Amino acid sequence: MKILLAVDRSEYSEGAVRALSAQIRTEGTEVAVLHVMELSLADFESRETFESSRRARLDRAHDLVEGFAQELKEAGYATRAVVEEGDAKEAILNFAERWKPDVIFMGSHGRRAFRRLTLGSVTEAVARHANCSVEIVRVPHA
Numbered sequence: 743m744k745i746l747l748a749v750d751r752s753e754y755s756e757g758a759v760r761a762l763s764a765q766i767r768t769e770g771t772e773v774a775v776l777h778v779m780e781l782s783l784a785d786f787e788s789r790e791t792f793e794s795s796r797r798a799r800l801d802r803a804h805d806l807v808e809g810f811a812q813e814l815k816e817a818g819y820a821t822r823a824v825v826e827e828g829d830a831k832e833a834i835l836n837f838a839e840r841w842k843p844d845v846i847f848m849g850s851h852g853r854r855a856f857r858r859l860t861l862g863s864v865t866e867a868v869a870r871h872a873n874c875s876v877e878i879v880r881v882p883h884a
Contacts, residue, residue, distance in 0.1 A: 762814070776825075777825050835872060846875070
């Protein structure tokens with residue numbers, strides 16, 4: 743079984759890792775841990791600050807996916823860590839189209855109504871457009 747685990751730096755991603763570990767057997771399962779680094783307007787002040795900011799953010803992104811991948815590897819899963827740049831919705835869907843996972847695991851921030859309309863929902867877009875099942879993991883608020 744191939745699983746795409748899309749992560750960010752939130753408790754919701756940690757919940758998705760826990761849910762994956764609780765629900766999916768390790769035997770014969772390959773997990774790709776994916777983080778999409780989105781660029782912001784602040785990154786474009788100058789070429790030097792853009793490149794410096796981009797490199798630092800890429801390093802942090804690699805640390806993030808490597809940490810989750812190591813945790814899953816220690817649990818017995820075959821893992822790979824992937825960092826992509828761009829729009830999160832598009833990058834997750836494009837990666838899934840290329841890699842062909844059986845299921846995508848994602849945490850949900852649980853945004854509702856106006857906030858979802860104005861901010862967009864990566865989870866909702868992936869669930870609507872993915873060519874495979876999508877497991878949306880909700881984490882109770884503390």
